[in-house]
Amino acid sequence: MNDPEIKSPLPQGDLSTQVASLQRQVFTLLLVLLVVSATLAAYLRYEDYIYHKDAAAIRPQAMQVINAFSTVTAGINRPALQDFLKQLVAYGQKNPDFAQQVLKKYGFAPPPATNAPAKPAAVAPAAPKK
Amino acid sequence: MKSETMNSVLTFVLGVFIVLGAIFAVRAISGQREFRALQFGAAQSQAGLNQLQQLQLLVNDTREYGKLHPSPDITRMLDALQAKPATR
Numbered sequence: 293m294n295d296p297e298i299k300s301p302l303p304q305g306d307l308s309t310q311v312a313s314l315q316r317q318v319f320t321l322l323l324v325l326l327v328v329s330a331t332l333a334a335y336l337r338y339e340d341y342i343y344h345k346d347a348a349a350i351r352p353q354a355m356q357v358i359n360a361f362s363t364v365t366a367g368i369n370r371p372a373l374q375d376f377l378k379q380l381v382a383y384g385q386k387n388p389d390f391a392q393q394v395l396k397k398y399g400f401a402p403p404p405a406t407n408a409p410a411k412p413a414a415v416a417p418a419a420p421k422k
Numbered sequence: 423m424k425s426e427t428m429n430s431v432l433t434f435v436l437g438v439f440i441v442l443g444a445i446f447a448v449r450a451i452s453g454q455r456e457f458r459a460l461q462f463g464a465a466q467s468q469a470g471l472n473q474l475q476q477l478q479l480l481v482n483d484t485r486e487y488g489k490l491h492p493s494p495d496i497t498r499m500l501d502a503l504q505a506k507p508a509t510r
Contacts, residue, residue: 315425322432329439336446343453354464361467364474376503383495394483
């Protein structure tokens with residue numbers, strides 16, 4: 293079997309010129325890609341630095357507040373507190389004076405009484421249609 | 423030959439930058455999450471502390487109201503709250 297001879301339609305000089313041109317292109321593209329990836333890496337490094345710096349800056353204060361809240365809530369009897377609030381609201385419904393003086397100040401104003409006298413219906417009869 | 427070596431070097435450096443970019447991206451994301459978690463936790467805790475402060479004031483006002491308008495109901499409520507302390 294004979295190996296088929298590959299014949300280039302271009303002369304040898306043109307081929308080497310094209311290969312050289314392609315090599316230059318690959319080199320240029322690699323260089324561009326390198327610059328882009330370096331820029332991206334630098335940007336991400338900057339973001340990393342900023343976020344860690346910000347987190348470190350607020351950490352002491354944030355932990356102080358979080359710890360204070362944890363310490364305070366650890367000693368809270370939530371059911372007793374809920375009961376107390378319910379009883380206060382119920383007491384306020386029975387004693388409007390208390391609701392006005394104390395509960396309203398804290399946004400616990402009881403809903404308006406539902407057994408209030410109904411608004412009297414309009415007594416004037418509708419004008420007869422002519 | 424020289425061109426191939428140069429391309430290999432560039433490809434290697436490119437790989438290094440890509441790996442570094444991935445590492446920095448992961449670190450930036452974790453830093454951002456930590457920052458937001460701290461911010462959120464602090465805001466929530468501060469709001470909770472403010473609510474507790476308001477509750478303490480409510481208890482104090484109720485006590486004052488009970489002194490001015492003595493009522494067994496108020497005394498009972500405050501006693502029950504003190505028996506099972508709601509706030510320290």
